[in-house]
Every structure is written in structure tokens, then in C-alpha cells.
Amino acid sequence: xxxxxxxxxxxxxxxxxxxxxxxxxxxxxxxxxxxxxxxxxxxxxxxxxxxxxxxxxxxxxxxxxxxxxxxxxxxxxxxxxxxxxxxxxxxxxxxxxxxxxxxxxxxxxxxxxxxxxxxxxxxxxxxxxxxxxxxxxxxxxxxxxxxxxxxxxxxxxxxxxxxxxxxxxxxxxxxxxxxxxxxxxxxxxxxxxxxxxxxxxxxxxxxxxxxxxxxxxxxxxxxxxxxxxxxxxxxxxxxxxxxxxxxxxxxxxxxxxxxxxxxxxxxxxxxxxxxxxxxxxxxxxxxxxxxxxxxxxxxxxxxxxxxxxxxxxxxxxxxxxxxxxxxxxxxxxxxxxxxxxxxxxxxxxxxxxxxxxxxxxxxxxxxxxxxxxxxxxxxxxxxxxxxxxxxxxxxxxxxxxxxxxxxxxxxxxxxxxxxxxxxxxxxxxxxxxxxxxxxxxxxxxxxxxxxxxxxxxxxxxxxxxxxxxxxxxxxxxxxxxxxxxxxxxxxxxxxxxxxxxxxxxxxxxxxxxxxxxxxxxxxxxxxxxxxxxxxxxxxxxxxxxxxxxxxxxxxxxxxxxxx
Numbered sequence: 001x002x003x004x005x006x007x008x009x010x011x012x013x014x015x016x017x018x019x020x021x022x023x024x025x026x027x028x029x030x031x032x033x034x035x036x037x038x039x040x041x042x043x044x045x046x047x048x049x050x051x052x053x054x055x056x057x058x059x060x061x062x063x064x065x066x067x068x069x070x071x072x073x074x075x076x077x078x079x080x081x082x083x084x085x086x087x088x089x090x091x092x093x094x095x096x097x098x099x100x101x102x103x104x105x106x107x108x109x110x111x112x113x114x115x116x117x118x119x120x121x122x123x124x125x126x127x128x129x130x131x132x133x134x135x136x137x138x139x140x141x142x143x144x145x146x147x148x149x150x151x152x153x154x155x156x157x158x159x160x161x162x163x164x165x166x167x168x169x170x171x172x173x174x175x176x177x178x179x180x181x182x183x184x185x186x187x188x189x190x191x192x193x194x195x196x197x198x199x200x201x202x203x204x205x206x207x208x209x210x211x212x213x214x215x216x217x218x219x220x221x222x223x224x225x226x227x228x229x230x231x232x233x234x235x236x237x238x239x240x241x242x243x244x245x246x247x248x249x250x251x252x253x254x255x256x257x258x259x260x261x262x263x264x265x266x267x268x269x270x271x272x273x274x275x276x277x278x279x280x281x282x283x284x285x286x287x288x289x290x291x292x293x294x295x296x297x298x299x300x301x302x303x304x305x306x307x308x309x310x311x312x313x314x315x316x317x318x319x320x321x322x323x324x325x326x327x328x329x330x331x332x333x334x335x336x337x338x339x340x341x342x343x344x345x346x347x348x349x350x351x352x353x354x355x356x357x358x359x360x361x362x363x364x365x366x367x368x369x370x371x372x373x374x375x376x377x378x379x380x381x382x383x384x385x386x387x388x389x390x391x392x393x394x395x396x397x398x399x400x401x402x403x404x405x406x407x408x409x410x411x412x413x414x415x416x417x418x419x420x421x422x423x424x425x426x427x428x429x430x431x432x433x434x435x436x437x438x439x440x441x442x443x444x445x446x447x448x449x450x451x452x453x454x455x456x457x458x459x460x461x462x463x464x465x466x467x468x469x470x471x472x473x474x475x476x477x478x479x480x481x482x483x484x485x486x487x488x489x490x491x492x493x494x495x496x497x498x499x500x501x502x503x504x505x506x507x508x509x510x511x512x513x514x515x516x517x518x519x520x521x522x523x524x525x526x527x528x529x530x531x532x533x534x535x536x537x538x539x540x541x542x543x544x545x546x547x548x549x550x551x552x553x554x555x556x557x558x559x560x561x562x563x
Contacts, residue, residue, distance in 0.1 A: 065098050065559075068551045074544045083502075083528045088438035089511070089521040089552060092446045098519060098556070103442075104421065106435040107524050108504035110488025111379040113429025113436065115444050115508060116422060117388025118372050119415070119457075120408040124392045127369040127453060131157035135200050135361040136354050137209070144210040149349055150360070152200070152326060153219040154235035154319075156391050157365045158383050161196030162239055163189050163374065170370040174471040176378040178240050180310040181287075183535055188246075188310065193239035193263045194325055196363040201329035203361035215339040216327050218319040219350050223390045226401035229426050233386035233401065234318040238325060239263055240382055242312040243270070247285050249302045250276040257302050265325045267342040272298040279304045287311050320345040373460040376486055377468035381428040388427025415447040429488055438522040441508045445520040449510070458484045458518070461509050464553075470546060479550035482557070485509025485521075487545070491538055494529060500538060502528040507545045511553040513560040523548045 067087075075085050087101035097103075133155045139148010163171045171189040180186035192198070222235040234241065239262070248258040257274035274285055285300040293316035302309055315321045320343075327341035351357070365371075368387070375383040385401075392404035405424070412419050421440035425431040448457040462468030465480035469487050474480055490503030506524035513519060523545055530537025 067099060068555045070551045071548050074548060077544070079540070080525065080528055083525050086438045086522065086524045086526075087548075088442050089519055089556070090442050090446065091519050092449045093517065099521075099552070103439045104437050106421070106423070106437055107506065107526055108490045109429045109434055109436045109441070109524075110490045110504055110506050111381075111384075111429045112441055112486050112488035112506045112508045112522075112524075113424060113434050114376060114379065114384045114388070114427065114488075115441060115486055116412065116417070116424065116436070117384050117408065117427035118375055119444060119448070120404075120411045121387035121392055121427075122368065122372055122457070123411050123415075124395045124407055125368050125387070127367060127372075127456060129368040131155045131365040133157050133160065133196070133200075133363045133365075134354075134359050135204065136357040137360045138351055138354075138357055139214055141209070141358070144208055145213060146209050146211070147213045149214045150204070150212055150216045150326075150330075151219050151350060151354070151357075152217070152236070152322065153354065154222055154322075156222055156233070156235055156237075156386060156394065157196070157363070158237055158371050158374070158380075158386060159196075159240075159365070160236075160238055161191075161199060161363060161365075162193035163191050164195065164366055165191070168366050168370075170366055170374050172374050172378050172468070174378070174468060176380060177244055177310060177312060178242065178378075178380065178382065180244075180312045184309065186310050188244055188262075193244075194265075194329065197238065197322070197325050197329045198332070200361040200363055201326065201333040201335065204330060205333045205335050207360040209360060210335055212330070212335060212337045212339070215343075215346055215349060216323050216330070216337060217347060217350055218322045218326075218345050220319045220345075220347070221350075221399070223394055223399045223401055226390070228431075229385040229389060229401060229428075230430060231382045231385065233382060233390045236318050236322045237382070237386070238315070238318065238322055240380075241315040241318050241321075243268060243296060243315060245270065245287060245296065245298060245311045245313060247272065247274050247298060247302055247309045247311070249304050249306050252276065253278045253304050259298065261296075263325065265321060265328060267324065268294050268296065268321075270296045270298070274298050274300050274302055276304050277301045279306075283309060285309050285311055287313055289313055292316055317345070319347075369456055369460065372457075376460045377462055379428075379469055379487070381430060384427040384429075386427075412444075415444065417443040417447065429490075438508075438524070441522045442520050445508065445510065449518060449520060458510050461486055464546065464550060473543065473546035474550045477550050479553040482512035482553050483509065483549045484512075484518075485549055487542070488524075489538070489542065493533065497529070499532055500530040500535070502526070502530070502538070502541060505538070505541045505545050507549050509549075511549070511556045513556050515560075517560065519552075519556050521549065521552055523552070 086107050088103040089098040134153050136151045138151050173187045175186045177186050220235040225232045244262050246260045255276045259272040261270045281303050283302045283306050288297050296313045323345045324341045327337050330337050389404035390401040392407040421437040423435040425433045461484040462470040464470045464483035465475040485507050488506040494501035504526045508522040510518040
């Protein structure tokens with residue numbers, strides 16, 4: 001590949017994979033989106049001589065190897081006049097530092113913070129842990145009739161079967177539907193988001209119950225939702241607590257656009273006034289909702305011949321939504337329920353416990369390692385907050401998600417991570433307080449490289465040019481398939497200068513040296529900005545980080561013995 005060039009990618013896919021799923025807050029799509037929260041405060045830039053960094057020609061001053069000139073060229077681009085770069089590459093077998101630039105400076109991590117939270121949850125739960133969500137009969141059963149309630153006891157299962165393939169693995173797309181409102185290009189997995197609920201309903205019917213003269217209740221007492229965590233995890237999650245809204249252009253200009261949405265559950269209602277306009281005209285679909293989120297309306301335009309537009313709307317009361325979904329699923333399975341599916345979730349009817357109650361159904365999830373892969377591949381923010389905080393708290397018997405932080409702290413201490421070099425107030429890397437140093441992230445990655453589960457964790461990360469959020473980067477370069485890394489970003493609107501400000505774009509993971517050996521690395525930049533508010537400008541920065549990783553891998557493999 002010629003120096004300074006990047007593989008060609010369609011703009012939509014480039015924007016999507018390059019930045020959208022990594023943001024600290026949603027990107028505006030233009031100056032009109034001025035309601036975006038302010039960008040994080042840029043970090044101060046110490047002089048290289050004070051921080052163990054690099055001198056101005058890009059070579060290191062601590063005895064480590066000189067940088068590939070292509071990397072130096074990226075760092076010297078006119079686009080980065082006020083930016084600070086961080087870089088650290090280490091051979092975990094020997095501990096030798098290969099490259100170092102501000103290794104102990106705190107940077108905004110963006111979603112590379114998920115390396116810490118997912119690792120903590122993995123350790124607390126175990127790679128093979130499966131969530132078993134039971135459904136109990138609470139009442140008196142006579143023959144096929146239950147006089148009483150069915151209680152679904154939520155266990156914090158991230159997908160409840162809504163992404164599970166027939167072989168038990170968890171499906172994902174390179175740009176997840178949870179980011180559909182940030183930039184175009186997000187896509188849906190084909191699985192039924194209510195698959196787990198439908199399975200539970202069929203099991204109830206198979207148990208011999210055909211009528212429930214009572215109510216259906218979601219027991220959501222596993223933990224208390226913590227509003228500090230955004231998005232906020234809930235004990236029951238269906239379809240990531242989102243309604244998917246897909247708009248497809250009509251057959252001709254002026255025709256109504258076609259609308260499809262999922263999952264279709266009472267009392268949610270969706271309508272659309274989106275019109276098809278001539279090919280080449282602007283596509284702009286707006287979603288508005290009622291206060292309780294159950295009435296959703298789409299308006300705007302979509303160009304003839306355009307690709308479908310995916311938007312999402314939040315499920316504001318996941319427990320009531322799950323209750324309605326289960327009642328409707330029971331009806332489909334042949335179980336008559338006297339309760340109104342559109343009613344609220346009557347938690348006051350729940351028993352104190354379920355000892356002695358009949359378990360009439362249960363849904364068992366894939367192993368946690370599959371969920372960890374989903375979280376890391378697509379940068380799943382809800383999953384990171386759920387597993388990385390709330391479920392770690394549950395392992396201690398606590399219902400307070402904030403009690404997950406001491407669990408994470410203890411794990412990091414045992415894993416050899418200098419906790420003083422990490423600041424976190426969530427599991428996703430989206431809180432303004434979140435910081436980490438390159439060295440701390442290297443320590444986390446080194447822990448895994450020395451673990452028996454090293455390969456399982458490494459392959460759960462996005463792979464350069466292959467899948468996840470690195471799928472569209474470097475598809476034709478020598479490093480394709482040889483960089484395994486988590487990406488991150490913190491981006492917001494700089495209203496003063498009518499551009500996007502970059503708190504950080506980061507990448508951290510593993511460089512394949514061949515023969516089953518890997519170096520660990522971190523690269524990041526803070527204090528950059530884009531020329532305009534066009535989100536595609538962020539892509540250029542994300543591409544630069546991906547190419548730095550690619551060049552590090554190429555140089556590392558070339559220098560490895562036997563190559």
C-alpha cells in the first residue's frame with residue numbers, strides 16, 4: 001500500500017465502522033443538531049521531556065525502537081496541530097518496551113474502557129456462565145388451569161435469545177442497531193428478538209397449562225437500575241430495550257414509504273407519514289414518541305431507490321414490555337391468559353421467594369464468553385454497563401450496581417493493573433470522568449495474554465479488516481486479520497468553531513508476530529478536531545489510528561525472529 005493512503009471504502013460503511021459505535025455521546029449530523037452535550041474537556045499537553053514520551057521527530061527517547069516513518073507521518077499531519085498522541089507497545093513475553101509515547105498520561109479511553117469492565121465481568125462470572133431465567137407458577141393448579149400468577153424472574157440476560165443462532169453463538173452485525181440513531185448504516189440481525197420469550201411460552205404449554213386465571217408478572221428485583229449508567233441496565237432486557245423502525249422507499253416518488261418495526265408488542269403503536277421523494281433528493285427520517293414511549297411516529301422523506309433507513313426508539317418500561325410480550329407469546333402458544341397484556345407490571349403481587357413454587361419454564365442463555373464477544377465486537381454499551389457493573393454487584397449479593405466497582409477494583413489489583421492509572425464511573429467508557437493510561441490498558445491486555453483463555457479473549461475483539469468495528473479498515477493491507485483490538489472514541493460538537501471536537505480516538509489490543517506470539521499495544525490521540533460537523537471527518541482520524549495499528553503489526557512481524 002502506498003504510504004499515507006487508506007483502502008477505499010464506501011462512505012456510509014466507513015463512517016459507521018470508523019466512529020459511530022464508539023462515541024461518548026451521539027454525533028450530530030449537522031450544525032442543526034446543536035443540542036448535543038459538550039465535548040469532554042481536552043487534556044493538558046505536557047512536554048515530551050516531562051512524560052516519558054517522544055521527541056519531535058517521532059523517535060522514542062527511552063531506548064525503545066524508532067517508529068515506522070509512516071506512523072510519524074500520520075502524527076505530523078496538518079490535521080493534528082494541537083493534538084497529543086499516546087503510544088505504547090510491549091512484548092509481554094519479555095516485558096520489553098518496543099514503542100513508548102506518554103505511557104503514563106491519563107487519556108480519555110472511549111470504549112477501550114470496556115477492556116476493563118468486560119474483563120472484570122468475565123472473571124466474576126466465568127466464560128462458561130449461563131443465565132437461567134425461570135418462570136414460576138404462583139398459585140393453585142387444577143388440571144390445565146392455573147389459578148394464580150406466572151412470575152418471570154429476570155436474571156440480567158443481555159439478549160434473552162434475541163440474537164442466538166441455531167448453533168448457540170450470538171449474532172452481531174459490524175454496526176449494531178443500538179447505534180442506528182447516530183449515523184446511517186446500522187443493520188439488524190435476522191433473529192427474532194422475542195425468541196426467548198416464545199420458548200418460555202411453549203414450555204408453559206408443554207407443562208400442561210392451557211389457562212392462567214390470574215396475572216403475568218416480571219420479577220425485576222435482581223438489581224436496581226442505576227441512572228449514573230447510561231444506557232441504564234435493567235434486569236429484563238429484550239431487543240436491547242429498543243423498538244427497531246425500518247423505513248423503505250415506495251415504488252415511486254410521492255408514494256408513502258413502507259414501514260416495518262419490531263418487536264411488535266402491546267401497547268406499542270407505530271405510525272409513519274414518511275414520503276418517498278425523487279432519487280437523489282435528501283433522506284431525512286425523524287422519530288417522535290409519546291411521553292411514555294408507547295406511541296411512535298415517523299415523519300420525513302426517503303429518496304426513491306435508497307437503502308432502508310433504520311431508526312430506534314427506547315422501550316421506557318422494560319418490565320411492563322416484557323410482561324406484555326410474554327402474555328402475547330402465551331396466547332400464540334395456546335395458553336389463554338385472563339390478564340390484559342396492555343396493563344402494568346403488578347410487582348406488588350410477587351411472593352417473597354420461590355421455594356416450593358413450581359418452575360414451569362426456563363430460558364438458558366449462551367455462555368458469557370459469547371456475550372463478551374458481542375460487547376467487544378460492536379462496542380455494546382448497554383451490555384458493558386450491565387455485565388461490567390450491575391452483574392458484578394449481583395455476585396456479591398448486592399442490588400446496587402455501584403457495588404460492582406469494588407469487585408472490578410479487586411479484580412484489577414489481582415490482574416496486575418495499576419488501578420491509580422484508571423478512572424471509571426461506568427462500564428462503557430462514556431462518562432466524562434473516565435480516564436486510563438496507555439500503560440494500564442497494556443497491563444490489562446498482558447493479563448489476558450498470560451491467561452489460559454488468551455485466545456478466547458483475543459478473538460472476542462474486533463479483527464482488523466475482518467469483523468466488528470474494524471471490519472472496514474485495512475481490508476487489503478498486509479496487516480488484515482493480524483490486529484485484534486478494541487477501539488474507542490469520545491467526540492462531541494464544538495459549537496464555538498462549528499466542528500467536531502475529539503476528546504480521544506483510541507485503539508488497544510494485540511499485534512500478531514507469527515508463530516502464536518503477540519505484542520500488546522495502545523495508540524490514541526486527544527485534542528484533535530474535524531474541519532466541519534460532518535461525522536465523516538471523524539472517520540479520517542479513526543482511519544489514522546487503524547493504520548497506525550496496521551503499521552505497528554507490519555513492523556513487528558518483520559522484526560520477529562524467523563520472519
